[in-house]
Amino acid sequence: MTFYSFSSDEGKKKKFATGVKVVLRPPSFEDIHCSDCGIHWRKTVNSEEGKAQFVLTNNHYADFLYSSDGLLISERAIEVFDLEGISGYSKTEIIVSSPKETPAEFQRLLRLAGENVKKMPENPPQYYMVMINGLISLHQEQNLKFIHCNKCGLVRAVSPGSSFINTDHNLIIDASSWRCEDIMNTNYPARNVCTERFIEIYHKHELTGLIFSDLTSR
Numbered sequence: 001m002t003f004y005s006f007s008s009d010e011g012k013k014k015k016f017a018t019g020v021k022v023v024l025r026p027p028s029f030e031d032i033h034c035s036d037c038g039i040h041w042r043k044t045v046n047s048e049e050g051k052a053q054f055v056l057t058n059n060h061y062a063d064f065l066y067s068s069d070g071l072l073i074s075e076r077a078i079e080v081f082d083l084e085g086i087s088g089y090s091k092t093e094i095i096v097s098s099p100k101e102t103p104a105e106f107q108r109l110l111r112l113a114g115e116n117v118k119k120m121p122e123n124p125p126q127y128y129m130v131m132i133n134g135l136i137s138l139h140q141e142q143n144l145k146f147i148h149c150n151k152c153g154l155v156r157a158v159s160p161g162s163s164f165i166n167t168d169h170n171l172i173i174d175a176s177s178w179r180c181e182d183i184m185n186t187n188y189p190a191r192n193v194c195t196e197r198f199i200e201i202y203h204k205h206e207l208t209g210l211i212f213s214d215l216t217s218r
């Protein structure tokens with residue numbers, strides 16, 4: 001069994017649109033300055049209610065779009081997933097709107113962030129937020145060190161001799177933990193994982209917006 005990791009493709013000649021979430025107040029965080037492990041990190045505390053609203057940065061629509069809140073998926077890709085019986089995910093409805101339909105204050109924030117609001121589509125297509133709930137484990141021989149702080153509860157995985165996971169660290173999937181799902185997450189460190197069947201279906205239906213790379217499994 002071969003597994004692959006996947007992430008959003010930013011596009012080659014022309015960059016794909018990305019989703020920008022309409023927020024007026026920055027999310028609230030609890031700043032944790034831990035005296036035990038010495039790490040400063042932020043815990044998100046508020047949970048928003050209602051459908052999340054997004055604007056898209058341009059009209060180059062892929063079936064999967066990057067957003068700061070996670071992958072967005074097109075209606076056509078959802079139809080393909082239903083048709084082919086793709087398992088391991090659920091979808092959440094979101095509102096995709098023109099920047100004109102957002103509060104003036106948000107449009108001002110977009111401009112401040114350097115976005116070209118005029119280029120943003122007025123009639124963007126519907127997208128959904130993908131929640132990946134399939135699960136697969138990393139192999140215990142993956143050579144990662146887990147550091148657990150008893151005081152603040154932070155768990156960090158690091159490469160040996162490093163204080164983070166090196167970008168070339170080869171993560172190994174535990175093939176025996178596969179529950180026959182097509183798309184999955186590894187728990188920690190979190191990676192999006194898919195099967196060969198998923199990639200075949202992706203190409204067969206000419207879906208766009210993802211890039212895949214090989215994972216070692218054992």
Ligand SMILES: [Zn+2]
Nearest residue numbers: 034037149152
């Ligand atoms: Zn700590």
